Amino acid sequence: MEEEILRxxxxxxxxxxxxxxxxxxxxxDYEGKNPIFVGVLKGVVVFFSDVIRKIRVPxxxxxxxxxxxxxxxxxxxxxxxxxxxEDIKGRHVVILEDIFDTGSSLQFTYDHLLAKExxxxxxxxxxxxxxxxxxxVTVKPDYVGFxxxxxxxxxxxxxxxxxxxxxxYVGILKPEAYL
Ligand code: IMP
Ligand code: MG
Numbered sequence: 001m002e003e004e005i006l007r008x009x010x011x012x013x014x015x016x017x018x019x020x021x022x023x024x025x026x027x028x029d030y031e032g033k034n035p036i037f038v039g040v041l042k043g044v045v046v047f048f049s050d051v052i053r054k055i056r057v058p059x060x061x062x063x064x065x066x067x068x069x070x071x072x073x074x075x076x077x078x079x080x081x082x083x084x085x086e087d088i089k090g091r092h093v094v095i096l097e098d099i100f101d102t103g104s105s106l107q108f109t110y111d112h113l114l115a116k117e118x119x120x121x122x123x124x125x126x127x128x129x130x131x132x133x134x135x136x137v138t139v140k141p142d143y144v145g146f147x148x149x150x151x152x153x154x155x156x157x158x159x160x161x162x163x164x165x166x167x168x169y170v171g172i173l174k175p176e177a178y179l
Pocket of ligand 2: 044
């Protein structure tokens with residue numbers, strides 16, 4: 001598995017430091033608000049479990065699972081495969097995502113959750129690839145871990161064909177690893 005990695009883009013140590021920083025900011029901003037952190041499955045699981053352990057204020061967690069109809073790229077044709085289980089009306093909600101790429105999935109998730117009338121709705125993403133933003137995407141991430149170049153990355157929850165999620169760092173695949 002590791003022999004298929006061309007280079008490490010973000011090391012375990014860099015990620016851990018950034019996650020702690022994000023946890024500090026979220027803890028300050030959500031003090032006394034009992035926020036609900038909504039993770040978007042599956043890519044977020046590693047980031048999610050690390051960042052919530054850096055939150056030092058009372059909070060709740062929940063998950064959503066969305067999928068697009070076809071392909072490795074987002075098509076804009078999204079469905080909710082699993083909705084949040086909490087009633088988020090009137091609550092302070094923070095969407096946690098692994099990556100903000102074209103923005104289609106976060107736009108969809110944001111609109112879906114906004115319709116449930118939360119008191120506030122913010123987005124926290126570990127990675128942001130601004131070069132890839134699709135036109136028509138109006139949402140912006142409120143908390144960003146790392147802005148990265150336009151490269152396909154794997155590890156720390158992110159996959160290529162469901163593989164590499166278990167790598168502890170974020171890396172770039174060798175061209176020959178692509179099918
Ligand atoms: P979107 O293009 O912003 O809608 O992102 C859709 C989803 O594509 C993300 O939640 C990731 O699961 C996946 N994705 C986007 N870029 C990458 C990448 O570089 N590596 C792995 N998955 C990615
Ligand atoms: Mg994802």
